[in-house]
Amino acid sequence: MFVFAPRTLSPSLFFHNPILQNPKPTINLSLKSEIQIERGLEFETGESFFRRESAAGRDLGVLAASLYRKSKGKLRVLDGLCGCGIRSLRYLVEAEADFVLANDANDENRGVICRNLAQVPRGFGDERRWTVTNFEANRVMTECYLQRDFFDLIDVDSFGSDSSFLRSAMNALRLGGLLYVTSTDGFSSGGHRPYHSLAAYGAYIQPMPYSNEIGLRMLIGGAVREASVLGYRVAPLFSYYSYHGPVFRVMLRVNRGKLPDNRWLFGSRKDGIMASLAIVTNVETPKHFHGMNLVRSVAHAAVLSSSLVSQSVIVSGPLWTGPLHEASYLTEMLNLAGAWGWAGKDTGTETDTGKLLKQMLDESDPRLPFGFIKLDEVASRAKINSPPLRIVMETIQKEGYAVSRSHICSNAIKTDCPMTECIRIAKELQQCDSAAAVNL
Numbered sequence: 001m002f003v004f005a006p007r008t009l010s011p012s013l014f015f016h017n018p019i020l021q022n023p024k025p026t027i028n029l030s031l032k033s034e035i036q037i038e039r040g041l042e043f044e045t046g047e048s049f050f051r052r053e054s055a056a057g058r059d060l061g062v063l064a065a066s067l068y069r070k071s072k073g074k075l076r077v078l079d080g081l082c083g084c085g086i087r088s089l090r091y092l093v094e095a096e097a098d099f100v101l102a103n104d105a106n107d108e109n110r111g112v113i114c115r116n117l118a119q120v121p122r123g124f125g126d127e128r129r130w131t132v133t134n135f136e137a138n139r140v141m142t143e144c145y146l147q148r149d150f151f152d153l154i155d156v157d158s159f160g161s162d163s164s165f166l167r168s169a170m171n172a173l174r175l176g177g178l179l180y181v182t183s184t185d186g187f188s189s190g191g192h193r194p195y196h197s198l199a200a201y202g203a204y205i206q207p208m209p210y211s212n213e214i215g216l217r218m219l220i221g222g223a224v225r226e227a228s229v230l231g232y233r234v235a236p237l238f239s240y241y242s243y244h245g246p247v248f249r250v251m252l253r254v255n256r257g258k259l260p261d262n263r264w265l266f267g268s269r270k271d272g273i274m275a276s277l278a279i280v281t282n283v284e285t286p287k288h289f290h291g292m293n294l295v296r297s298v299a300h301a302a303v304l305s306s307s308l309v310s311q312s313v314i315v316s317g318p319l320w321t322g323p324l325h326e327a328s329y330l331t332e333m334l335n336l337a338g339a340w341g342w343a344g345k346d347t348g349t350e351t352d353t354g355k356l357l358k359q360m361l362d363e364s365d366p367r368l369p370f371g372f373i374k375l376d377e378v379a380s381r382a383k384i385n386s387p388p389l390r391i392v393m394e395t396i397q398k399e400g401y402a403v404s405r406s407h408i409c410s411n412a413i414k415t416d417c418p419m420t421e422c423i424r425i426a427k428e429l430q431q432c433d434s435a436a437a438v439n440l
């Protein structure tokens with residue numbers, strides 16, 4: 001645990017010496033200093049927590065930041081948990097941020113952050129490009145809010161399911177600004193800690209299929225809930241899952257305003273809803289839990305709205321059931337990624353962010369329901385070998401259904417084609433294959 005003292009707020013935070021003495025995360029970090037290169041930028045990692053695999057998440061953040069800079073003509077970024085400062089550096093150099101506040105509670109990271117950012121001349125007074133602080137992120141963001149020092153993009157690259165950052169980040173964000181939030185809590189999204197997910201995100205989550213998509217929806221739902229307390233509404237611009245960690249990352253646009261009442265419809269998938277939702281699966285029998293329950297009508301509606309029988313229902317939620325991405329925004333990101341040469345090559349050292357964005361764009365088809373279907377599961381139910389994904393997709397499409405790959409699960413499809421139909425299609429494909437083999 002971090003120990004922060006004193007807990008009072010200082011009026012001139014950014015020009016004080018750090019008051020934190022060696023705050024250490026509880027997780028075990030075995031790290032050694034290295035020189036890294038990401039998108040052509042050289043930086044050191046020192047003893048900080050750094051994951052090379054998070055480069056795609058950083059790419060996405062930088063693309064969004066750059067689009068913001070281009071459309072608004074100005075960009076101030078708060079990188080709340082900056083590690084060695086690689087994101088801050090990339091926001092400065094690639095997104096041409098006018099100013100970046102790079103903060104990390106661990107003051108042992110200060111030297112490495114400063115050395116990395118020193119590649120960009122710091123500037124003075126109103127021309128100052130960057131500042132480094134070593135405070136607890138909530139404190140920094142709350143100070144900014146109190147000083148009415150608002151930011152256009154706030155990046156919260158936190159561990160676990162620490163949702164305490166949501167409110168302070170929203171307070172320190174300019175209206176219309178971008179909030180890039182993180183969860184790495186795969187246990188909660190997997191339904192293994194329902195009381196924990198309830199505490200962190202207000203969602204009682206039980207084990208369900210496609211738990212990694214649930215993780216994104218859990219995080220968005222928590223942000224929607226927090227925003228509505230403040231009179232804000234948030235819309236996800238993109239949602240990104242990565243298996244290492246795992247890491248759930250969502251870029252939200254935060255605006256003033258509440259969700260219209262008529263959008264709080266059970267099971268609706270209209271834009272911007274936070275359905276007071278139950279998700280239905282045929283996994284387990286109903287469970288009840290103390291203190292906090294979904295109301296009877298919701299659970300009842302869940303049963304009515306599905307073809308499943310009531311005995312095989314489990315209920316999780318409330319969760320975000322609206323779109324994971326905004327297609328027009330992804331298109332802009334994809335175009336920019338192309339212009340920057342980030343599309344069409346996966347060199348092993350640099351990810352093909354264009355390919356990822358294209359998959360996300362395909363997933364944004366509004367006809368696609370949440371969740372995905374694993375082809376292995378189709379094959380197992382059809383009692384056949386797993387059919388080739390491309391052929392299955394083409395056939396499903398020919399039959400008039402919407403279908404896309406899922407960036408979350410490589411051997412899965414998102415489709416409005418029911419599972420029973422997927423099984424039939426897979427069996428027919430298998431029969432065609434067998435017939436062709438006989439005729440050879």
Ligand SMILES: C[S@@+](CC[C@H](N)C(=O)[O-])C[C@H]1O[C@@H](n2cnc3c(N)ncnc32)[C@H](O)[C@@H]1O
Binds near residue numbers: 048049051
């Ligand atoms: C996931 S790492 C950041 C990685 C970095 N953003 C990157 O892309 O390489 C999280 C960082 O947050 C710092 N940290 C943990 N809790 C914090 C808190 N409450 N406030 C500020 N920094 C914190 C840790 O010292 C660690 O460097």
